[in-house]
Amino acid sequence: MYALYIANKNYSSWSLRPWVLLKTLGIEFDERFVPFLQGSSYEEFRKFSPTGLVPCLVDGDLTVWDSLAITEYVAEDHSSVWPADRAARAWARSATAEMHSGFSALRNICGMNVGVRVRMHEISAALQANLDRLDELWGEGLSRFGGPFLAGETFTAVDAFFCPVAFRIQTYGLELGEKSMAYSQRLLTVPAMKEWYQAGLAETIRDEPHDAEIALAGTLMEDLRAV
Incomplete structure (x- = not known):
């Protein structure tokens, strides 16, 4: 079974892509959640990802990184x-x-x-x-x-x-x-x-650099996330 490493559902757009694809197509995988760390997640993510980034898919002895590469790898065995x-x-x-x-x-x-x-x-x-x-x-x-x-x-x-x-x-x-x-x-x-979405709302972990982007883009009108 595939193991798919992802980060916070509230923030990680790159993680979402292969996750939602596998889920929607009914392709079984083991979700491995590793949250973003304050400062840098590089060393923690390097334990499973050559680039220190998510998503990363592990299939037995094979490791596939980058959302597009993961998609093409999975497509070799799943025509859908x-x-x-x-x-x-x-x-x-x-x-x-x-x-x-x-x-x-x-x-x-x-x-x-x-x-x-x-x-x-x-x-x-x-x-x-x-x-x-x-x-x-x-x-x-x-x-x-x-x-x-x-x-x-x-x-x-x-x-x-x-x-x-x-x-x-x-x-x-x-x-x-x-x-x-x-x-x-x-x-x-x-x-x-x-x-x-519901899992993202339930997360209580906050990543300051991601949240700081809000002030640059606009005015926060509503925060629906769990406290």
Whole structure:
């Protein structure tokens, strides 16, 4: 059985991707939770991850790190990770890779923090450009492959990679077009997403650098996390 190392569900967008993918597809794994440490988690995470980062997947004697590499590794034994249709699969891989390497303004300005609600100070030009591209990309997938998920009828890796974005939209009150907003809400209703969200709210561990990002992005309006 796979062992998947993850960090705090409230903050760790990278951990969410393979976790929600495996959960939603019914692929068994043993969750190994290692929280962020004040200062640096590098040495603690290095005990299981070559990069000192999460997520990290261990399969027997094999260790696979990075969310995209984990996805491709799991796909070798589970065809449901990617769409069956070749055109949909090619599009899904491209969109996944774009999310994996791009949307830097969205990542840097709107860090994942599932348990709070923030009113943005402003939407910078760089952030708006990311949101416009996101709207375009989601609209293309939903229109081209018929929905309700990005590459067709079923949840696949491309949806998993955009799950953190759905949380960001909810946290920061970001706005997209009608079709994209409906898709974002759909991701939030996926059972595994609900499970992750409730676990994130229940966490009492606070990571100061992550929480400090809120003041840079906007005004904290509501904190739903357990005390």
